[in-house]
Amino acid sequence: xxxxxxxxxSYGSIEVLHGINIHVxxxxxxxxxxxxxxGKSTTLNAISGxxxxxxxxxxTYNGMxxxxxxxxxxxxxxxxxxxxxxxxxxxxxxxxxxxxxxYLRFKDKSGIQKSLEEVxxxxxxxxxxxxxVSKTLSGGELQMLAVARALMAKPxxxxxxxxxxxLAPLVVKGIxxxxxxxxDSGTTxxxxxxxxxxxxxxxxxxxxxxxxxxxxxDTGKNLLNNDDVRKAYLGEKK
Amino acid sequence: MIFFLQQLVQGLALGSIYxxxxxxxxxxxxxxxxxxxxQGDMVMVGAFTVLVTYSMWGLPMYLAIPLAIVLCLVxxxxxxxxxxxxxxxxxNQRRLIATIGVGIFLRNLAQIIFGADAYPxxxxxxxxxMNIGGLVVVPQDIWNTVxxxxxxxxxMIFLKRTRMGKAMRATAQDRExxxxxxxxxxxxxxxxxVLASAIGGFAGMLLAPKYFVVATHxxxxxNKGFAAALLGGIASNAGSMVGGIILGILESLxxxxxxxxxxxxxxxxxxFLVLVxxxxxxMGKKDVRKV
Numbered sequence: 014x015x016x017x018x019x020x021x022x023s024y025g026s027i028e029v030l031h032g033i034n035i036h037v038x039x040x041x042x043x044x045x046x047x048x049x050x051x052g053k054s055t056t057l058n059a060i061s062g063x064x065x066x067x068x069x070x071x072x073t074y075n076g077m078x079x080x081x082x083x084x085x086x087x088x089x090x091x092x093x094x095x096x097x098x099x100x101x102x103x104x105x106x107x108x109x110x111x112x113x114x115x116y117l118r119f120k121d122k123s124g125i126q127k128s129l130e131e132v133x134x135x136x137x138x139x140x141x142x143x144x145x146v147s148k149t150l151s152g153g154e155l156q157m158l159a160v161a162r163a164l165m166a167k168p169x170x171x172x173x174x175x176x177x178x179x180l181a182p183l184v185v186k187g188i189x190x191x192x193x194x195x196x197d198s199g200t201t202x203x204x205x206x207x208x209x210x211x212x213x214x215x216x217x218x219x220x221x222x223x224x225x226x227x228x229x230x231d232t233g234k235n236l237l238n239n240d241d242v243r244k245a246y247l248g249e250k251k
Numbered sequence: 252m253i254f255f256l257q258q259l260v261q262g263l264a265l266g267s268i269y270x271x272x273x274x275x276x277x278x279x280x281x282x283x284x285x286x287x288x289x290q291g292d293m294v295m296v297g298a299f300t301v302l303v304t305y306s307m308w309g310l311p312m313y314l315a316i317p318l319a320i321v322l323c324l325v326x327x328x329x330x331x332x333x334x335x336x337x338x339x340x341x342x343n344q345r346r347l348i349a350t351i352g353v354g355i356f357l358r359n360l361a362q363i364i365f366g367a368d369a370y371p372x373x374x375x376x377x378x379x380x381m382n383i384g385g386l387v388v389v390p391q392d393i394w395n396t397v398x399x400x401x402x403x404x405x406x407m408i409f410l411k412r413t414r415m416g417k418a419m420r421a422t423a424q425d426r427e428x429x430x431x432x433x434x435x436x437x438x439x440x441x442x443x444x445v446l447a448s449a450i451g452g453f454a455g456m457l458l459a460p461k462y463f464v465v466a467t468h469x470x471x472x473x474n475k476g477f478a479a480a481l482l483g484g485i486a487s488n489a490g491s492m493v494g495g496i497i498l499g500i501l502e503s504l505x506x507x508x509x510x511x512x513x514x515x516x517x518x519x520x521x522x523f524l525v526l527v528x529x530x531x532x533x534m535g536k537k538d539v540r541k542v
Binding site for chain 2: 061063083084085088089093094096100101102103104105109112113114116117119162166
C-alpha cells in the first residue's frame with residue numbers, strides 16, 4: 014500500500030535519512046521505533062510531503078508516485094498524518110478542529126455529519142467538550158482530538174507521530190486501544206514511537222531506525238523478544 | 252452634556268476608521284507573524300487610488316471606489332510577493348525592517364508621482380450637517396461609523412462561518428497543521444494579506460474627505476491604527492475595533508477638554524501605557540509571541 018524506496022532526506026547540507034526502504038501493507042499496523050534523533054519524525058514528514066526528498070528517492074502510495082507531491086495534495090489521496098505534538102488549532106473549538114479535518118470533503122456535507130457522529134462515538138470525551146476551545150483540553154484529550162481530526166479526512170492509512178508523548182500510562186493505554194480500533198475498522202496504521210514496548214505490542218511488523226538507517230526489520234513479536242532490541246530500546250538488562 | 256455627546260459622536264466616527272486600520276495590522280500579524288509597519292501607508296495608497304479614479308479619471312463614485320479597492324488589492328499583492336513572501340522564513344527583525352522599507356518606498360513613490368501637496372477630496376456621503384436632537388452631525392461621520400463597524404462584523408462572520416475563513420484562521424494558528432488538513436496555505440496567506448491591504452486602503456478612502464490626501468498620511472494614521480491594535484490586543488479582531496473606538500473618543504475628548512496639541516499625543520500615550528501596564532491589550536490572548 015505504501016512503499017518507500019531509497020529515501021534520502023537532508024536538512025541543509027546534513028543528510029539525516031540515508032536511503033530508507035519501508036513498506037506497509039493494507040490493514041497492517043507497522044511501527045518504526047528508534048532513539049531520539051534517529052529520523053523517525055523526519056520519515057513521516059517526508060512521506061506526508063512536509064519536507065522535500067533528495068533525488069532518487071521514491072515513495073508510492075496505492076500505486077501512485079507521491080514522492081514530490083505537496084502535503085495538501087497527499088491528504089487528498091487519503092493518507093493522513095497525526096503530527097508530533099498534536100498540532101491542534103488552539104483557538105478553534107473541538108468541533109471546528111474536526112471540521113478542519115474534513116476540509117477537503119466540503120462537497121459531502123451529510124458525509125461530514127456522519128463522520129462527526131462516528132468520531133464522537135469513538136471518543137465520547139470529545140463530544141462532551143465539543144464546544145470548548147481546544148487549548149483548554151488536557152494532553153490526552155488533545156491527542157484524541159488529533160487522531161479524530163485525522164480520521165475526519167476518511168484516510169485509508171493514518172500515520173501517527175509519537176502519540177504517547179507526555180501522557181500518563183493509563184491514558185497511553187487508552188490511545189493504543191483506539192489505534193487498534195482504528196485498524197480493526199479498516200484503516201492501515203503506520204506508527205512512530207519512542208515507547209517501543211507499547212508500539213511493538215500492537216504492531217504486526219516493526220522497523221528499527223538508527224542514525225537515519227533501517228537496521229532491523231521483523232514482526233512486532235520477534236522484535237519484542239530480540240535481545241538487541243530489548244537492551245537498546247526496552248531498557249532491559251541482559 | 253450635548254457638547255460632550257457631540258465629542259463622543261465625532262470620536263466614534265474617527266475611532267471606527269482607526270479600528271479598520273488596526274484590523275489590518277491584526278490580520279497580518281496573526282497570519283504572517285510580523286507587524287506590518289507599511290499598513291499605514293496602505294491607508295495613504297487607498298486615499299490616492301480613489302483620488303486617481305474619482306478626481307483624475309472622473310469616474311462616478313459608485314465606480315471609482317470599487318475600482319480603487321481593486322487597485323489596492325493588486326498593490327497589496329505586489330507588496331506581498333516582493334517584500335513578504337521572500338522573507339517568510341527569515342528572522343523577525345529582517346522582516347520587520349522590510350515592512351518599514353515598504354512604507355518608506357510607498358511614501359516616496361507617492362511623493363514622486365503626486366508631489367508633497369495635500370489634495371482635497373469631496374465627501375463621499377455628503378457633508379451637509381444635520382441636527383439630530385441638538386447634535387450636529389455630518390452624514391460622512393455617520394456613514395464612517397456604520398461602514399467601519401459593519402465591515403469588521405462582516406469580516407468576523409466571514410472568518411467564523413465560511414470554509415475559506417476557517418482555512419485562514421487555521422493557517423494563522425498553525426501553518427503546518429493547516430497544510431496537513433489539505434489547506435493551500437500559500438493562497439490563504441496571500442488572501443489574508445491582500446484583504447488586509449484593501450481594508451487599510453478603504454479606511455484611507457473614508458478618511459480622504461476629512462483629512463485631504465497627502466503622501467505622509469501613512470505615518471499619522473499608521474501610528475494610530477497600531478496604537479488601536481495594540482490597545483485591543485494585537486491578535487484580536489474584535490479588540491482592534493474596540494481599541495480604535497476608545498482611541499478615537501479619547502482623542503476627540505482630549506482635543507476639546509485639553510488642547511488640540513494633546514490630540515496627536517494620545518495615540519503615543521496609549522502605546523506607552525499598554526506596553527507598560529498590559530502588553531496583551533484589553534481583549535488580547537495571554538500567550539506572548541515575539542514580534
